[in-house]
Each structure stands twice: as C-alpha cells, then as structure tokens.
Amino acid sequence: MSILIQNGTLFLPAGPEKADLRLEGEKIAQIGPDLPQGGSRVIDAAGKLVFPGFIDTHTHFEMNKDTPRETADNWSTGTRAALAGGTTCVLDFAEPRRGHSLHSALRVWHDRADGRASCHYGFHMTIKDWDPRIRAELREMTTAGITSYKIYMAYAPMRVSDAVACKVVRAVGEEGGVVGCHCENGDLVDCGIAAMHAAGRFAPEAHPASRPAAVEGEAVNRWLAISESAGYPVNIVHLSTRRGMEAVRSARLRGQSCYVESCPQYLLLDESRYRLPGFEGAKYVCAPPLRPLSDQEALWEALEDLEVDTIGTDHCSFRFDPVKKLGEGDFAAIPGGVPGVEHRAELLYTYGVAAGRLSAHQMMRLLSEQPARLFGMYPQKGALAVGSDGDITILDPGASHFITAAEQYQNVDYTPYEGMESRCRVDTVLLSGEVAVENGRVVRENRGRYVRRGPAQFWR
Ligand code: DUC
Numbered sequence: 301m302s303i304l305i306q307n308g309t310l311f312l313p314a315g316p317e318k319a320d321l322r323l324e325g326e327k328i329a330q331i332g333p334d335l336p337q338g339g340s341r342v343i344d345a346a347g348k349l350v351f352p353g354f355i356d357t358h359t360h361f362e363m364n365k366d367t368p369r370e371t372a373d374n375w376s377t378g379t380r381a382a383l384a385g386g387t388t389c390v391l392d393f394a395e396p397r398r399g400h401s402l403h404s405a406l407r408v409w410h411d412r413a414d415g416r417a418s419c420h421y422g423f424h425m426t427i428k429d430w431d432p433r434i435r436a437e438l439r440e441m442t443t444a445g446i447t448s449y450k451i452y453m454a455y456a457p458m459r460v461s462d463a464v465a466c467k468v469v470r471a472v473g474e475e476g477g478v479v480g481c482h483c484e485n486g487d488l489v490d491c492g493i494a495a496m497h498a499a500g501r502f503a504p505e506a507h508p509a510s511r512p513a514a515v516e517g518e519a520v521n522r523w524l525a526i527s528e529s530a531g532y533p534v535n536i537v538h539l540s541t542r543r544g545m546e547a548v549r550s551a552r553l554r555g556q557s558c559y560v561e562s563c564p565q566y567l568l569l570d571e572s573r574y575r576l577p578g579f580e581g582a583k584y585v586c587a588p589p590l591r592p593l594s595d596q597e598a599l600w601e602a603l604e605d606l607e608v609d610t611i612g613t614d615h616c617s618f619r620f621d622p623v624k625k626l627g628e629g630d631f632a633a634i635p636g637g638v639p640g641v642e643h644r645a646e647l648l649y650t651y652g653v654a655a656g657r658l659s660a661h662q663m664m665r666l667l668s669e670q671p672a673r674l675f676g677m678y679p680q681k682g683a684l685a686v687g688s689d690g691d692i693t694i695l696d697p698g699a700s701h702f703i704t705a706a707e708q709y710q711n712v713d714y715t716p717y718e719g720m721e722s723r724c725r726v727d728t729v730l731l732s733g734e735v736a737v738e739n740g741r742v743v744r745e746n747r748g749r750y751v752r753r754g755p756a757q758f759w760r
C-alpha cells in the first residue's frame with residue numbers, strides 16, 4: 301500500500317520543511333515538494349505538523365502483575381493509549397525477580413507484549429543482582445536487541461551498591477549499551493519517611509518532604525562519579541530538580557558525557573498537589589515526587605538550553621480506587637506512579653511549543669530523534685528520511701481541547717492532567733506505513749512489533 305501525506309510541515313532531521321512524503325509498504329519512500337499522487341491514498345496534512353513517530357523512553361505496563369498493587373494499564377490498553385497520544389514506540393522496563401536471570405524477565409515481557417501491543421516496543425532491562433552469570437547474559441541480551449539497562453539507588457528490593465553500579469556501567473558500556481539510573485539516595489529516603497512518621501505525618505502532604513531535592517541531588521552526583529569511574533556515559537531517568545540538573549551541568553563542564561530524561565509531571569505539576577483535600581494528593585504520589593515551582597522553572601530552562609535529552613512519561617498507572625487507597629493510613633504505602641503515556645505530546649506541544657518555550661523542531665528531537673539515537677534505533681526510527689520506518693505522527697495545532705479522564709484511552713480512573721488545556725490534537729498516526737489513528741481515534745490495534753535495538757549512539 302502507498303500513502304501520500306501532502307501539504308504538511310515535515311519535521312526533518314535538519315529542520316521543518318513544507319513538503320510531501322510518500323510511504324510505500326512499511327517505509328518512507330519519497331520526500332519532496334509537490335509529489336505526484338500516483339496511485340497513493342492521500343492524507344491532507346495542510347496546516348498540520350508531521351513528525352517521526354514519538355518514542356516514549358519510560359513506561360511500566362503490567363507492573364506488579366497479579367498482586368494488589370498491579371498497574372491499571374496492561375500491554376493492550378497501555379500501548380493503545382500510547383498510540384492515541386502519537387507514540388509509535390515505547391520502551392518498557394523488564395524486571396527480573398531478584399535472584400532470577402535476565403532471560404527470565406525477557407521471556408515474561410515478551411509473553412505479555414507480543415501480539416497485544418498496538419505500538420512498537422522494546423525493553424530496557426533492570427539489573428538487581430550482579431554475578432558472573434548475569435554478566436555473561438549481557439552478550440545474549442545484546443543479540444536479543446536489548447541495549448539499555450536500569451538500576452535503582454532507592455527501593456530496598458531493587459537497589460544496588462555503588463560497586464555493583466560501577467561494574468554494571470562498565471560491562472554494559474563494553475557491550476555498546478547504556479545504563480539509566482533512578483537517582484534517589486535510598487538511605488536518605490528511608491530516613492525521610494521515618495522522620496515524617498515520627499512527626500505524626502502520614503498523609504500525602506508528607507511525601508515530598510520525605511524525599512527532598514538533596515536526596516536526588518546527591519544521587520545524581522554519585523551516579524555521575526560512578527559513570528566517570530567506569531569510563532562510560534550514563535543516562536539519568538526522570539530528573540526532577542534544579543539540584544540534579546546542576547550536578548549534570550557541572551559534570552558536563554568537566555567534559556563528562558551524560559544524558560538526561562525528564563517527564564511531563566515534573567515540568568507541569570508541582571508539590572502543592574499533595575496538599576489537596578482528602579486523599580486526592582495520592583493521585584500524584586510518584587518517585588521522585590513532584591517539586592516546588594522553582595524546580596519546574598529550572599527544568600524548563602534546562603529544556604530551552606538543550607540540556608535535557610529525552611522526555612519519557614514514567615507511565616505507571618494505578619487506579620485511585622482501590623489501589624492508591626491502599627496507602628490511606630500511610631503515604632509511604634501509596635503505590636508510586638502516575639499515568640501519562642497518552643498525553644505527553646499534547647502537553648509538550650501546548651506548554652512548550654505553543655507557549656513559546658520550545659520550537660516544534662526541539663520537540664521532535666526530544667520525543668523522536670534523541671530517544672532513537674540513545675536507545676539504538678536511529679535512523680530506522682526517530683527520523684523522517686527515505687528508508688526510515690513509516691511510523692509517523694500528525695498533530696493538528698488548530699484543535700484545542702481539555703484533557704479529561706472521561707475521554708482517555710488509558711485504563712485508569714483519573715489523569716493528573718485533568719482539566720488542563722491541550723492546544724493541539726493527535727490527528728493521524730501511521731504505524732509501519734498503515735493508518736493506526738484517524739481523527740484522533742485508534743483504528744488499528746495489536747500491530748505493534750518488538751524492536752531489536754542496536755548500540756547506543758552517543759552525541760554528547
Ligand atoms: N517511580 C514511580 O513513581 N513509579 C514507578 C517507578 C518509579 O521509579
């Protein structure tokens with residue numbers, strides 16, 4: 301099948317250009333002005349913005365499966381929501397059980413995702429243990445297309461020592477991959493929670509105070525020292541503070557190469573949400589927590605200055621009732637995570653591009669090109685270029701609306717962005733050259749495929 305996208309503004313690697321784009325089968329076949337229709341089906345993109353399909357670098361579908369703390373979105377609902385939001389590829393976190401092999405997690409994640417996903421997908425692999433057996437598995441992971449990993453500095457069942465972190469960064473670096481880290485100092489988080497409890501503070505308002513900026517700042521500094529010692533660049537996931545950003549800036553000034561992901565919740569929501577009446581604040585409990593407005597401002601400045609490399613969602617959707625309510629007597633027992641996979645592009649466009657803080661070309665770099673490079677998919681994905689995959693997202697900047705849970709695809713009973721204005725709409729999405737979203741509605745499901753990724757392509 302051949303499709304011709306006419307009259308749109310295309311976000312090409314070098315910049316925006318008014319041109320046409322033809323897809324033949326699964327690939328982009330032609331880009332240029334005034335392409336003849338030939339026998340192609342025409343999509344009129346006049347007045348619309350045409351991007352390489354967006355990549356969400358950070359999702360958690362079917363987390364805590366078969367437990368009371370299971371996430372609301374599974375691979376079917378989560379990837380449908382992603383697609384509706386213009387995301388054509390997600391990178392989800394596969395998690396082996398402690399003491400189990402990386403292969404075991406890879407098998408489980410494939411079992412869950414294969415045949416059910418509506419957008420393409422890959423897996424980052426979480427490392428909780430380190431021994432010669434896991435080390436040996438890295439090579440097989442590379443062959444299986446897993447070239448990115450994650451470790452945690454917080455959460456008792458997950459966190460690893462600095463020595464292990466250093467060995468992981470070195471070993472993954474030797475494989476051509478990249479390691480991301482959840483940068484919060486786990487001991488300080490434990491202390492912070494204990495201090496809140498000792499002060500009789502059990503409500504969601506205590507959550508941000510239990511994990512202040514210093515907890516992230518110290519961890520980012522340490523992670524960067526680990527990276528320097530190991531001799532390979534690293535990624536920092538869900539950066540939320542000025543302190544963290546300052547640590548990144550200092551390291552880069554010293555000549556170190558590192559990469560930063562932030563998320564819409566840290567750019568658009570602030571810690572006052574935890575003081576909402578009743579138990580409403582629980583909806584916003586995530587780790588790291590939402591921050592004061594001054595941190596939000598620092599992250600926007602960093603985005604404007606091209607210091608942030610990717611925007612993932614950390615989509616981790618728990619139903620408010622009954623799952624978030626498991627923590628009604630104690631904020632520390634509230635399952636941490638917020639939904640967002642569906643709303644990322646609309647939010648970044650509205651509060652970044654339409655607000656004059658980012659160009660649409662920068663948005664393309666944050667949501668498509670840089671994720672594809674860092675995670676070994678470029679230029680197959682992340683680029684409007686001849687020969688690249690036919691994964692394309694068309695935004696209509698003329699279609700304002702309000703975000704609401706009542707209209708979302710996400711399988712969860714709220715959205716943290718309820719009532720916020722979107723000054724665009726995801727109009728059309730093509731997945732591997734086929735129309736998968738039309739007029740904002742998903743029209744083609746379960747066609748997502750596993751993406752076997754190559755080595756990280758560093759540009760810093
Ligand atoms: N933080 C969250 O809030 N949820 C999922 C995992 C994480 O690190």
Ligand code: ZN
Nearest residue numbers: 358360614616
């Ligand atoms: Zn996460």
